[in-house]
Amino acid sequence: QVQLQESGPGLVKPSGTLSLTCAVSGGSISSTNWWTWVRQPPGKGLEWIGEIYHSGSTNYNPSLESRVTISVDKSDNQFSLKLNSVTAADTAVYYCARSSGSYTGGVDYWGQGTLVTVSS
Amino acid sequence: DIVMTQTPLSSPVTLGQPASISCRSSQSLVSGDGNTYLSWHQQRPGQPPRLLIYKISNRFSGVPDRFSGSGAGTDFTLKISRVEAEDVGVYYCTQATQLPYTFGQGTKLEIK
Numbered sequence: 001q002v003q004l005q006e007s008g009p010g011l012v013k014p015s016g017t018l019s020l021t022c023a024v025s026g027g028s029i030s031s032t033n034w035w036t037w038v039r040q041p042p043g044k045g046l047e048w049i050g051e052i053y054h055s056g057s058t059n060y061n062p063s064l065e066s067r068v069t070i071s072v073d074k075s076d077n078q079f080s081l082k083l084n085s086v087t088a089a090d091t092a093v094y095y096c097a098r099s100s101g102s103y104t105g106g107v108d109y110w111g112q113g114t115l116v117t118v119s120s
Numbered sequence: 121d122i123v124m125t126q127t128p129l130s131s132p133v134t135l136g137q138p139a140s141i142s143c144r145s146s147q148s149l150v151s152g153d154g155n156t157y158l159s160w161h162q163q164r165p166g167q168p169p170r171l172l173i174y175k176i177s178n179r180f181s182g183v184p185d186r187f188s189g190s191g192a193g194t195d196f197t198l199k200i201s202r203v204e205a206e207d208v209g210v211y212y213c214t215q216a217t218q219l220p221y222t223f224g225q226g227t228k229l230e231i232k
Contacts, residue, residue, distance in 0.1 A: 046161075046169065046212055046223040061220040062121075095168055099216065104174035105157030106216030113168050 002027040004096045004111035012090075012118050018083040022096030022111060029072060030054040034099040035079045036107055037070060039092040047092075051099060052079055086118045122147050122215050126224035132232045139200040141227045143213035148193050150217070157216035160189055160198045163226075164209040172211075173198065205231065 008020035022035070029035060037049040050060035052070045060068050069082040083090060093115050097107040123146040133139045141160075149156045158176050161169040171180045173189035176196060186201040200207055208231060213224040 045226045046214075048221040048223070059219050063220075102153060102155060104159065104171065104178075104180070105151075105155060106159045106174070106214055106221060107161070107169075108171050108174070108180065110168040110170065 002098055002109050004098065004109060006094060006096050006111045006114040008114060008116070010115060010117060012086055012116060013120055014087055014118055016084075016086055016118075018081070018086050018090060018094075018116055018118070020081045020094055020096070020114065020116070021078055022080070023076075023078045024098075025077070027098075029077045029079065030074055032101060034059075034101060035070075035072065036097040036099045037081045038095045038097055038107065038110075039090075040095070040113070041089075041092045049081065049083075049094075088118050090116070091118045092116060121220055122149070122218050122222050124213055124215060124222050124224035126211075126213060126227050128227060129225060130228045130230070132230050133200075133203045134232050135205065136202050139203050139207075139229060141198045141211055141213075141229075143191075143196045143198070143224050145194045145196075145215055147218070149215050150193065156192065158189075158191070158196050159214050159216065160187075161212045161214060162207075162209050163212065164206075167209075169212065200229075203229070203231070 003025045005023045034051040036051040072079045093113040095113045096111040098109040125144045160173040163169040177189045210226040
């Protein structure tokens, strides 16, 4: 069974860049899946940020697209999220996840999530 | 963007009784390949979400058969036949038919 684990700084200064990495185990990042980021502000609902295929093809939420970059590292079986020009509104639990394309459609496995706080 | 609207937003249920959550999409979720990519996820308190149901009515691996999904087009329902204490949490519907993928606001299931 695939497992995903987020890592990265838990505190980012306003106007800075949020950087997270998701390590994938129990499966290859080069499989026919999309690798996804979703976030959840404290006490609120889920927001899809974007996804990447192992080829490097990406899809982003238009609401964040100007500030987001998702990349993949096949050699280390991981993928990453960068969100620049952050504000307090970007404070959230960030989840990495797997989306299995046409098999289930959308996310089927989730990481545990990591809280990122934007504050000076 | 496709807007997903869930009702109710809060559902107090007696243990052992059924529960039902509705989800309506602002557009049809039938994809060009003929599939309808509507899923349900459960988020227990302090936990990440977990996939329960995919493509309207398919239970994911390890999901108890008291959970079932139904619907078509723009109207979908998640049913729990007999609520257990471990079912407490927030339930989200989500669509993966059209980018950007979107989630409902969530329905909080609590025990009376």
